[in-house]
Structure formats: C-alpha cells, structure tokens
Amino acid sequence: MSTDDSPVKCVVWDLDDTVWDGVLLEDEQVRLRPEVLEVLRTLDGRGILHSIASRNDPAAAHGKLTELGIADLFLYPQISWGSKAQSVAAIARRLNLAPDAFAFVDDQPFEREEVNSQLPAVRCFDAARAAELPSLPAFRPRFVTDESRQRRHMYRAGIERDQAAGEFAGTSDEFLATLDMVFTVAPALSEDLKRAEELTVRTHQLNTTGRTYSYAELEELQRSADHLLLTAELTDRYGSYGKIGLALVELGPAAWRVKLLLMSCRVMSRGVGTVLLSEIQRLAADAGVRLEADFVVTDRNRMMYVTYRMGGFREVRRDGDEVVLEGPAGEVAPHPAYLTVNSLTYEHCDGGARFVARGQPAHAVPA
Numbered sequence: 001m002s003t004d005d006s007p008v009k010c011v012v013w014d015l016d017d018t019v020w021d022g023v024l025l026e027d028e029q030v031r032l033r034p035e036v037l038e039v040l041r042t043l044d045g046r047g048i049l050h051s052i053a054s055r056n057d058p059a060a061a062h063g064k065l066t067e068l069g070i071a072d073l074f075l076y077p078q079i080s081w082g083s084k085a086q087s088v089a090a091i092a093r094r095l096n097l098a099p100d101a102f103a104f105v106d107d108q109p110f111e112r113e114e115v116n117s118q119l120p121a122v123r124c125f126d127a128a129r130a131a132e133l134p135s136l137p138a139f140r141p142r143f144v145t146d147e148s149r150q151r152r153h154m155y156r157a158g159i160e161r162d163q164a165a166g167e168f169a170g171t172s173d174e175f176l177a178t179l180d181m182v183f184t185v186a187p188a189l190s191e192d193l194k195r196a197e198e199l200t201v202r203t204h205q206l207n208t209t210g211r212t213y214s215y216a217e218l219e220e221l222q223r224s225a226d227h228l229l230l231t232a233e234l235t236d237r238y239g240s241y242g243k244i245g246l247a248l249v250e251l252g253p254a255a256w257r258v259k260l261l262l263m264s265c266r267v268m269s270r271g272v273g274t275v276l277l278s279e280i281q282r283l284a285a286d287a288g289v290r291l292e293a294d295f296v297v298t299d300r301n302r303m304m305y306v307t308y309r310m311g312g313f314r315e316v317r318r319d320g321d322e323v324v325l326e327g328p329a330g331e332v333a334p335h336p337a338y339l340t341v342n343s344l345t346y347e348h349c350d351g352g353a354r355f356v357a358r359g360q361p362a363h364a365v366p367a
Contacts, residue, residue: 011043013050015056147243150242208258232276258277285329
C-alpha cells in the first residue's frame with residue numbers, strides 16, 4: 001500500500017471481484033461486497049468522491065449498479081474495454097483534479113501496475129485490502145464540513161449544468177446569464193474556519209502561494225485587527241457551490257497586501273475567477289491605500305499569476321519563486337454582466353473603519 005498521506009479526493013474502483021464478488025459477464029447474480037459498501041458510504045460522508053474504471057459491458061454494468069442501489073455514488077464512471085489508466089485520466093479531466101488526488105482499487109496486479117506506470121502519482125490499492133482505506137491518513141480529512149458532506153451532490157449539480165450548457169444554442173456568456181449566479185463576498189465567520197482550512201489544504205491549482213493554514217492560525221487571523229479574512233460563495237439556479245474562495249489580506253496604514261488568494265477548481269468554467277480579487281481592489285481603493293500581493297510560484301498555479309496580471313498587477317520584487325506584485329491605483333475591472341455580486345462595504349467610522357457584508361456582523365478595524 002502507498003505511504004503517501006496527502007489527501008485523496010477521489011477513489012476509482014474496478015467492479016468485478018472488487019466492488020462485487022464475481023465476474024458480471026459470467027454470472028449476473030454477482031454480490032455486492034458489504035465491506036466495500038461501507039467504505040463507499042463512509043468516504044462519501046467525508047467528502048471523498050468515487051468513480052469507476054472497469055473493463056466491462058457498459059449496459060450490463062450500469063444496470064447492475066442501478067439494481068444494487070449504488071449507481072448514484074459514482075461520478076463520471078468509465079466502463080469500456082479500454083485501458084484503465086486512460087479511464088482514470090479521463091475521470092481526472094472531468095473532475096478537474098490532478099492525478100495525485102486519486103486512489104485506484106483493483107483486484108488484478110496487472111491493472112494496478114498499468115495505472116501506476118502511466119499515472120505514477122495515482123495511489124494503487126489491492127481490492128483485498130479495500131476495507132482498510134477509511135483508516136488510512138490520506139482518507140481521513142482533518143475536518144468534515146457541510147461542503148464535504150454535500151460534495152458529491154454539488155458535482156452532480158455541476159453535471160446537470162454541463163449538460164444544459166451542451167444543449168444551449170447561444171454563446172458561453174449567454175448561457176452563463178441563464179444560471180442566475182450570485183457571488184457573495186463576506187468576512188469569514190467562526191463557522192467558516194473549518195472549510196477555510198480545508199480550502200487551503202485541497203486547493204492547489206488556483207492558489208496564489210500554495211501555503212496551508214491550520215484552523216488555529218485562521219482563527220487568530222480572523223480575530224486580528226490587522227488582517228481581513230474573506231470567504232466567497234457562489235450560488236445559481238441549480239443550487240449552491242458552497243464556499244469556493246478564500247482571501248487573506250494584511251491591512252497596513254498605507255498599503256494592504258494579499259497574503260493568500262484561492263478559488264476552488266469547481267468554478268473555473270463559471271467566469272468568476274477574477275471577482276474576489278476585483279472586490280479586494282475596490283475595497284483598497286475605497287480605503288485610499290495601495291494594494292500589493294504575494295505570489296509563490298508552484299508547478300500548478302500559473303493561472304493565478306495570470307489572474308493578477310489581468311487585474312493590472314505588475315511585479316515589483318522577485319526572490320526565486322517568491323514574487324511581490326502591486327496593483328494599479330484606483331482601477332477596478334467591472335464584474336461580468338451575467339453575475340450578481342453581493343459586495344462588502346468599507347466604511348470610515350470613529351476610531352477606525354469597518355467592513356460590512358449583507359446579513360453579517362461588521363468586521364471592525366481600529367485606526
């Protein structure tokens with residue numbers, strides 16, 4: 001078994017002699033393995049997704065999964081006579097997750113070796129030891145949040161959106177306008193901190209520094225008068241995407257610095273990637289301060305560097321992979337026309353200032 005303890009975000013399962021006992025094409029009365037069912041439900045409750053890579057007859061396999069009552073647990077199942085490594089890669093593309101976020105479970109050493117040879121970052125496990133998965137560190141997230149418990153359902157809603165987009169005859173912007181999207185920016189509350197830690201641990205591609213923050217660190221920053229910890233939430237007519245963005249801003253008297261900016265990959269195709277940054281720029285302009293930003297180059301986050309540059313930021317210092325950028329004075333790009341943004345308000349008041357979000361307590365900043 002793998003000793004990699006980094007979080008697994010999706011488990012890809014073989015079917016024959018793995019999810020069920022027996023070979024479906026030889027015996028239609030294959031039996032679901034009870035220990036596997038328990039693992040499926042346990043991990044699903046922790047926010048870990050499931051999919052399938054099986055060499056099988058698609059109609060027969062889908063029919064059996066439905067008959068067993070577990071078809072809905074699997075996202076983007078790949079059931080064909082092709083390579084399982086190609087199937088795992090296809091699932092990774094559909095979920096927009098890197099290979100190192102995946103585990104693969106199969107009873108056949110050949111299949112595991114084939115996946116390992118083509119996708120070495122995928123952790124491969126013998127089906128005989130599937131019952132052990134929930135006890136391994138990589139499958140035990142530090143916190144289980146509301147977003148964790150609803151993650152599969154959120155992806156299901158995303159599949160419905162993608163199907164609707166595929167059937168839509170107009171432009172991408174015209175389709176996005178039909179979604180009635182609402183983007184809400186607000187100071188993080190105490191109940192947001194578990195999700196905030198989860199976002200720093202799980203989000204690698206759309207993360208400006210790649211740094212993680214513990215619950216205790218985030219709690220201290222949330223209470224700090226010198227910092228503003230922001231969350232972003234997105235909803236549309238299909239439901240909520242949950243808390244999908246996080247920003248940490250260090251508040252100075254003459255300049256603010258964005259210490260962390262990240263967005264969930266789940267909203268990459270929704271055209272909202274620059275909105276949180278634009279809101280921070282607007283707040284800085286309202287406060288009459290310059291805006292700077294930290295950026296740390298990783299092997300995955302170039303898109304966030306592009307986001308800063310599209311926002312008018314320029315490099316002012318670089319030391320190896322660590323970059324400091326500065327934003328344009330007073331310039332804020334307009335939000336997309338298809339999006340409603342619930343913004344923060346920056347208010348000057350006696351003794352300092354405060355940030356006010358709709359329906360939330362004010363976040364006060366002493367002078």
